Amino acid sequence: MKDFIYAYPTKVYFGAKAAAKALPAELEKAGKTVMLAYGGGSVKRSGVYDEICGYLKEAGKEVVDFSGIMPNPTYEKVQEGAVLAREKKVDFILAVGGGSVIDCCKIVAAQAMTDKDIWEMEFKDHVFPSEFLPMGAIVTASGTGAEMNNGAVITNQDTKQKAGVLGAYASFAVLDPAYTMSLPARQVISGAFDTLSHSMETYLGSPRDVTLSDEIGEAVMRNVIRNIKVLMLDMEDWEARSELMWASAMAENGILKIGKVTDFQAHQIEHQLGAYTDCNHGQGLAVIHPVLYRHMYKDSAKQFARMAEKVWEIPAEGKSEEELALAGIEALEGFIREIGLPSTFREMGITDKSVLKKVADTCNLTAGCCKKLSREEILEILEECW
Structure with missing residues (x-):
């Protein structure tokens, strides 16, 4: 076995009603304005969106919606999220979805904190971001394990590259199997x-x-x-x-x-x-x-x-x-x-x-x-x- 250093930053809340345990405690550490990021309409149809909004309102947060994150998130979508985060002075990102939503938010969290282009930083200059908006993840589709690391797979449509980009870790992750039950x-x-x-x-x-x-x-x-x-x-x-x-x-x-x-x-x-x-x-x-x-x-x-x-x-x-x-x-x-x-x-x-x-x-x-x-x-x- 090769030499290694191991440390892990993400706190995991696992099981039934895990969000009810996680969010009241974790949102105390977040700022006033929370970006609620998700994909299509399934989060709303399943009732998860309303449930999470309820926790955010109870915590007195201002909610900024960032919706429409696609199954293979694009770099253009990352930039859209970063612009929104800056405009609305977002303090915390809450990603609700599967790997695509979480991956997109990891890079939004990095891009929102710098004027430099993250893609050029990482792939041309080989410089990696060190400042991020804090974020958490609520998993509604498992398989990618995206909530457990700081890597994100993003598609750059201009360059025809789908590649791993390094961004933020989620400070916490909610894993409730109930949230996966409505998936095909x-x-x-x-x-x-x-x-x-x-x-x-x-x-x-x-x-x-x-x-x-x-x-x-x-x-x-x-x-x-x-x-x-x-x-x-x-x-x-x-x-x-x-x-x-x-x-x-x-x-x-x-x-x-x-x-x-x-x-x-x-x-x-x-x-x-x-x-x-x-x-x-x-x-x-x-x-x-x-x-x-x-x-x-x-x-x-x-x-x-x-x-x-x-x-x-x-x-x-x-x-x-x-x-x-x-x-x-x-x-x-x-x-x-x-x-x-x-x-x-x-x-x-x-x-x-x-x-x-x-x-x-x-x-x-x-x-x-x-x-x-x-x-x-x-x-x-x-x-x-x-």
């Missing part, structure tokens, strides 16, 4: 697959010897697989929703990454696919993972074989290391079919094949990947996903 089943499952993807991409990083972080990761992956299967039988199962919500947090609060250089090559490919197609993130990952892993497994057969045995519970007896590794990839592929996620880009509704080369030419190549992929091989992978 497909959204719940694709979000949960994102959690599995985070865990796999951390696990398959380096070092390639087994660490405590990896063993915890194996437990998280087994938990996600088991509880997705429970939800496939009963989407109202409270316990399964609770487990998946906490698994999402565990996959992105840094615990699984301690002492690791992570892989995340599948994420980097999918992000650029999203930049060109605005596709669903979890579905894109479901298509990419098995194909990518078939291109990689021989370069880290030991890790893939262990994942097959410890996560997919495939007996090792009578199999070579490579055979066991491949059996694990086949189990992953079968699981994706079982839970109703797509296995090709065409199933996702992507019709323009010409974007594949653009994705291959522009996606990031990650340091922790067990195989150094060329642009040509990434294009080959994408064409196999087609």
Whole structure:
């Protein structure tokens, strides 16, 4: 295991009526004006918006609405939020939604505190923001774990980049499974697959010897697989929703990454696919993972074989290391079919094949990947996903 320093700034309120425990205490620390950020109309239809507004009014806060944050938040939307925060002299941002809303708010919190362009700061000057508007997060769609870190995935439509930008941490996060109950089943499952993807991409990083972080990761992956299967039988199962919500947090609060250089090559490919197609993130990952892993497994057969045995519970007896590794990839592929996620880009509704080369030419190549992929091989992978 590599050397590390671990500290964690986000206080988590988990469980039924968690907002009732969190907000009265946490809003005392906020200033007078609170930006209430959310996506479309689902927060209002579900009653969550009115509930949160009630807490804000009880605390004597002035509320500034910032709505319409899209599933793949754009840099233009970030700038809109930052302008609004400055104009209204916002003291605190409360993000209510899934990963997209929370990600957007992390960068709004940074951009509102500087006249410099955050994108240029981070990608051209390699300077990262150090001042932020304070923020909290109320999770209504789990899977991304966005409430648990300061990274945000933002799409810059001008440059055709969907990339990770560093912004603010939430000082607190509310995780109440009740807030996820109104989500469509497909959204719940694709979000949960994102959690599995985070865990796999951390696990398959380096070092390639087994660490405590990896063993915890194996437990998280087994938990996600088991509880997705429970939800496939009963989407109202409270316990399964609770487990998946906490698994999402565990996959992105840094615990699984301690002492690791992570892989995340599948994420980097999918992000650029999203930049060109605005596709669903979890579905894109479901298509990419098995194909990518078939291109990689021989370069880290030991890790893939262990994942097959410890996560997919495939007996090792009578199999070579490579055979066991491949059996694990086949189990992953079968699981994706079982839970109703797509296995090709065409199933996702992507019709323009010409974007594949653009994705291959522009996606990031990650340091922790067990195989150094060329642009040509990434294009080959994408064409196999087609």
